Amino acid sequence: MTISEFETFEKELLKQLRKDSKKSLKVIDKNSKLVENYLNGDDLTTVNKFVNDFNSLVLDRNVKKYRYFEAVLKHRLFTKVLAQFRVSDVLIRACKDVKRYYLNYDFQDFNESCNTKVIEWLLTMDINYAVQDEDGMTALMYAVKATKLGFLIKKLMDNEKLRNHLDHDGNNVLFHAAENFFTLEKFLPYKDMYDVNHVNNNNENILLYCCRHGRLTSEEYFNMLKKVGCTEPNVVNADGKTAAMYLAELGRYKELKLFVDYYKIDPNYVTNYGHSLVSVLIKKYYRYYSIKTAEKNEGFGLTLKYFKRYIITLRYLVDMRCDFKTPLEDDGTTVVMILTKLHDEETSKYLLDRGCIDYIIDSKMKNNYPEIDMTNPMVQKNCKSVQMWVHEALYPNEASTINMRKTGLMMMGVMS
Numbered sequence: 265m266t267i268s269e270f271e272t273f274e275k276e277l278l279k280q281l282r283k284d285s286k287k288s289l290k291v292i293d294k295n296s297k298l299v300e301n302y303l304n305g306d307d308l309t310t311v312n313k314f315v316n317d318f319n320s321l322v323l324d325r326n327v328k329k330y331r332y333f334e335a336v337l338k339h340r341l342f343t344k345v346l347a348q349f350r351v352s353d354v355l356i357r358a359c360k361d362v363k364r365y366y367l368n369y370d371f372q373d374f375n376e377s378c379n380t381k382v383i384e385w386l387l388t389m390d391i392n393y394a395v396q397d398e399d400g401m402t403a404l405m406y407a408v409k410a411t412k413l414g415f416l417i418k419k420l421m422d423n424e425k426l427r428n429h430l431d432h433d434g435n436n437v438l439f440h441a442a443e444n445f446f447t448l449e450k451f452l453p454y455k456d457m458y459d460v461n462h463v464n465n466n467n468e469n470i471l472l473y474c475c476r477h478g479r480l481t482s483e484e485y486f487n488m489l490k491k492v493g494c495t496e497p498n499v500v501n502a503d504g505k506t507a508a509m510y511l512a513e514l515g516r517y518k519e520l521k522l523f524v525d526y527y528k529i530d531p532n533y534v535t536n537y538g539h540s541l542v543s544v545l546i547k548k549y550y551r552y553y554s555i556k557t558a559e560k561n562e563g564f565g566l567t568l569k570y571f572k573r574y575i576i577t578l579r580y581l582v583d584m585r586c587d588f589k590t591p592l593e594d595d596g597t598t599v600v601m602i603l604t605k606l607h608d609e610e611t612s613k614y615l616l617d618r619g620c621i622d623y624i625i626d627s628k629m630k631n632n633y634p635e636i637d638m639t640n641p642m643v644q645k646n647c648k649s650v651q652m653w654v655h656e657a658l659y660p661n662e663a664s665t666i667n668m669r670k671t672g673l674m675m676m677g678v679m680s
Contacts, residue, residue: 265297265298265301265302267302267310269298270298270301270302270310273291273295273298273299274314274317276291277291277292277336278317278318278321280332281321281332281333281336282321282324282326282327284327284328284329284331284332285332286332288332288335288336289332289335289336289339292336292339292341292342296341299341299342300341302314303341303342303344303345304341304343304344308344308348311344311345311348312348314345315345315348315349315352316352318333318345318349319349319352319353319354319357322354322382323354323357323358323361323379323382325379327382328381330382330385333385334385334388334389337349337389349389350389350390350391350392351392351395352395353395353397354386354391355383355386355391355393355395355403356395356396356397356401356402356403356406358378358379358382358383358386358403359378359383359403359406359407359409359410359413359416360406361378361379362376362377362378362406362409362410362412362413363376363377363378376410376411376412378410378412378413380412380413380415383413383416384415387416387419393420393423393426394425394426394429396429396431399431399432399433400429400430400431400432400433401431401440402426402429402431403416403420404416404417404420404421404426404427404429404437405429405431405435405437405440406440407420408437408440408441408443408447408450408451409440409441409443409447410447411446411447411450414450417450417451417454421454421457427454427457430464433464433465433466434463434464434465434466435464435473436458436462436464437458438451438455438458438460438462438470438492439464439470439473441454442470442473442474442479442489442492443479444479444485445482445484445485445488448485448488448489448492449488452488452491452492455491455492455493460492460493460494460495461494461495461496463499466501466502466503467499467500467501467502468499468501469494469496469499470489470492470494471489471494471496471497471499471507472499472501472506472507472510474489474507475507475508475510475511475514475523476501476505476507476510478514478516480511480516480519480523481516481519482519483518483519483522486519486522486523486526490526497523497527497529498527498529498533500535500536500537503537504535504536504537504538504539505535505537505539505544506529506533506535506539507523508520508523508524508527508529508541509535509539509540509541509544510544511523512541512544512545512577512581513544513545513548515545515548515570515573515574515576515577516577517573517576517577517579517580520541520577520580521580521584524584531581531584531585531586532585532586532587538592538593538594540586540587540590540592541581541584541586542581542586542587542588542592542599543592545574545577545578545581546592546599546602546603547592547602548574549574549578550602550605550606550633552570552571552574553571553606553608553636553650554606554634554636556568556571556646556650557606557636557643557646557647557650558636558637558640558642558643558646559646560642568649568650568653571650571653571654571657572653572656572657575611575653575654575657575658576657578611579657579658582614582615582618582620588600588615588620588621589620589621589622593631593632595631595632596631597631597632597633598621599615599620599621600612600615600621600622600623601631601633602633603615605633605634605635605636606635606636607635607636607638607647608650608651608654609651610651610654610655610658611654611658614658
């Protein structure tokens with residue numbers, strides 16, 4: 265009895281199972297000695313490999329019936345296989361295998377496809393629901409990310425110990441349920457089972473976690489998130505940033521205004537790490553500007569939507585009366601210094617006209633922000649394109665404003 269013989273047996277067994285054939289049981293009986301030797305010994309290595317292969321077939325979306333899968337697992341020679349199957353990650357994998365088809369940029373509306381039949385069958389097989397994967401996540405944590413798994417969520421939520429599991433990052437089920445608007449909406453009836461102010465290992469509550477991961481992408485989602493009832497909007501995570509700061513950093517200007525207004529956020533709050541709404545935005549803008557103006561792609565003019573997003577966010581910070589004069593770094597680096605290093609004359613003029621900065625300084629001043637290379641013709645060309653887009657974002661009501669896409673096409677030479 266060699267391992268190759270066992271592998272041939274396994275291949276034939278899985279082939280018959282795929283066809284939902286009664287022959288699968290005959291294959292076992294015919295190879296009883298092989299099964300006894302490889303699947304009933306003290307070494308579980310082969311057993312675990314077999315279970316993993318078996319589970320992959322179970323989760324195959326082309327498989328529709330599980331009658332003989334169950335019969336095989338309950339075969340007298342498959343005692344150890346059944347035991348390992350029950351503590352395997354099969355239910356986790358089934359819940360994780362959700363296909364989403366997003367319909368818009370903000371990832372709110374989507375179609376969802378998941379194999380509910382296999383999950384319904386697994387619920388009859390005495391599976392250990394507390395099994396965790398390499399990230400410490402349980403089947404419930406994956407299930408709450410899918411709107412179509414409400415039947416499973418309802419069953420698992422009855423188990424107090426299970427619903428209070430934390431993943432390896434310290435996130436509870438509520439954090440995972442906030443995957444998007446619809447999953448959060450479905451989970452709201454269970455929110456009172458949780459400490460809505462719980463913080464994870466990164467010292468993030470649900471508000472901060474959602475903002476850092478870019479989930480707060482619409483007013484509808486924000487209104488749903490408010491219903492969770494978290495009362496600590498100013499929590500600072502291990503990276504020294506707040507929820508509002510992540511919204512600024514991501515250029516989510518509409519959501520930032522909603523957040524600041526609703527939670528009465530101090531727009532000039534500075535964390536112990538030196539981060540503020542202005543500092544995180546300007547630093548992100550500097551990195552993006554530096555990288556983009558150095559690009560050599562021909563379609564440069566069509567890839568600038570984030571410039572508009574960042575600049576409109578800057579306009580919002582101006583309206584909030586944010587402080588643009590206080591240095592952003594311990595070395596005295598200010599907003600105007602960074603903008604000068606970028607040769608961003610449009611933004612500098614805008615801030616100067618509104619009294620947000622006092623003067624334009626020499627770009628040669630030493631700090632941790634290298635000046636973009638304006639001796640490079642490509643950088644010069646790209647910078648000119650960017651400045652047109654920045655102007656449009658700063659002065660949206662001007663009659664001479666050119667359509668963004670049209671501008672991009674002009675920069676490419678497609679339009680004359």
